[in-house]
Amino acid sequence: MIYGFLLGKNPELSLAEIYYYLKNRNIDFEIRKFEKDFVIISTKKLDEEKVINDLGGTIKIAEYVENIENLFVFDKIRLGLSVYPRNRKLYDNLKKELTQKLKDRKIKYIFISPKFHGHTDLKHFEVLKKIIRKNGIEIIAFFSEKNYFFKTLSVHDPSKFKERDVGRPRQRTIYSISPRLAKILINLSSKPGDTMLDPFCGIGTIIQEALLIGVNAIGFDKNEKCIQDAKTNLNWLMKKYQIRNKFSLLEADSTKISNYLEKNSIDSIATEPYLGPPLKSKPKKTYAEKIINDLYGFYEDFLLEAEKVLKPKGKASIVFPNFLTKEGDEIKMDIYNIAKKTKFKLLDLFDGKKSIIDADQKQMTRREIVLLEKG
Ligand SMILES: C[S@@+](CC[C@H](N)C(=O)[O-])C[C@H]1O[C@@H](n2cnc3c(N)ncnc32)[C@H](O)[C@@H]1O
Incomplete structure (x- = not known):
């Protein structure tokens, strides 16, 4: 066809x-x-x-x-x-x-x-x-x-997305991504039947969309309230959509994933980690550089752990922070270096590009989407 x-x-x-x-x-x-x-x-x-x-x-x-x-x-x-x-x-x-x-x-x-x-x-x-x-x-x-x-x-059908976004029992705008982007991240890395991990699950948007696609999902978050809210949202979803796939949630620090999950046990990862403090306006260059520097060790620790629990050839779709500064510079993480250090391969997303920015004009912290594969 x-x-x-x-x-x-x-x-x-x-x-x-x-x-x-x-x-x-x-x-x-x-x-x-x-x-x-x-x-x-x-x-x-x-x-x-x-x-x-x-x-x-x-x-x-x-x-x-x-x-x-x-x-x-x-x-x-x-x-x-x-x-x-x-x-x-x-x-x-x-x-x-x-x-x-x-x-x-x-x-x-x-x-x-x-x-x-x-x-x-x-x-x-x-x-x-x-x-x-x-x-x-x-x-x-x-x-x-x-x-x-x-x-x-x-x-x-936008009404279905809306129902699962603002129609859920628990909401929290600063912690959640749209069902649209959640689905995109899942589809980059995962397929039905996979066991997918979202190590920064917040109130469970990525887990929710994964279950709907037929992916089993595990969610970690270090915030107890997030885990409680994710549980409420996911129980609501399971009932409303009569889902048969499974999920589990754990209050845990995702820079220590391998303390909780066996090595080579996870098929895929789709996640948006902590992207730095919320911003009301474009940051100055020095401030954007500070945010990126502060986050660098956190991303590295998390990816080193992610690499351990993923199966060989397992894929991880990850959001990285990216800033356009007041001075007009683009400040971003050195994704090539982080992939090299953590032994991940960066996969092509579009026409040889290894990352794609997903942001509108109003977003001060832009999302840079990357797809990694365990060697
Ligand atoms: C951007 S939010 C994730 C949003 C989520 N995908 C959703 O739609 O609800 C980042 C989440 O990471 C959690 N977090 C930050 N540092 C963490 C860590 N070291 N381990 C586990 N969770 C962490 C925060 O509590 C927050 O819920």
Whole structure:
């Protein structure tokens, strides 16, 4: 099958997630084309509904359509159109062409236009509400050196993420990452059936998303309240989603993991460790350097321990702190040096890149995502 994936706000990271999602499951695939936020991949038939729920960084999954007219086989049709890259002229021309074809064939149609004036694509919630739940069809046109057409099969449902984020019994904004990024970290390193460790589990976001993907998970945190809150959240999740996978939690210091877990016993790690003190504004260069220096020994101790408990070839997706300073410099950890010292190999994430930044303008502590493999 040939699929088109519309990627979310960090397309390089989203593509890395898809790459390792398929690779970790031993699914053969080929990336045919990647431009901006759209990727064409050929692979076997997937369970598209499951895949969109498993992935954190994909917005739509669509199937390549050789001849668009093959979709017009009904007396009545509810039709939506999304054009990538977003170009108004291409959208208007194509809309005219499609509606003319429907008129020629005497097919009654309801055309679903984007809610936001001037937009050339339907947002995920529009496709869900106005197309998929009403048996309609969304056509995706991807314009590159030639035109590719797709029919949308599954769409990311933001309400499910929201429910597991702000709808949980326990919340704590400074300690938790989004379900989106949690899923991305899990998919980079882990596959269903794995025993995955989150050594800095906080209130359990990564563990929660791992259980939903079919990964068994162990969480450590040195803060007793975090462990209690994680337990409450995970018990809520197990009941609500009828999960059969297992989790365990331990109040423990993750710079001493091998005191608690056997060597070579863990399949994978996905985690966001302590990234330094919360910042209200961009730090000065000297302060950012101090934070990084203070954290260096902590990251090294943790990774030396992580290396002991991971199985050979086990992968660890880890968030590192990264700062843009008031002076305009980028201050980051020397990830190459830390990987060398701890005997981890840095894996490619995208086009030879060994790390990808995931941050918006407002974030003072930026997240630098890295994927390590035990030699
Ligand atoms: C950034 S938060 C993790 C967020 C978590 N992934 C979540 O979504 O809830 C970092 C966590 O690391 C914990 N922590 C810091 N140092 C630790 C250590 N040495 N051992 C274990 N946990 C530690 C903190 O208590 C905090 O909960």
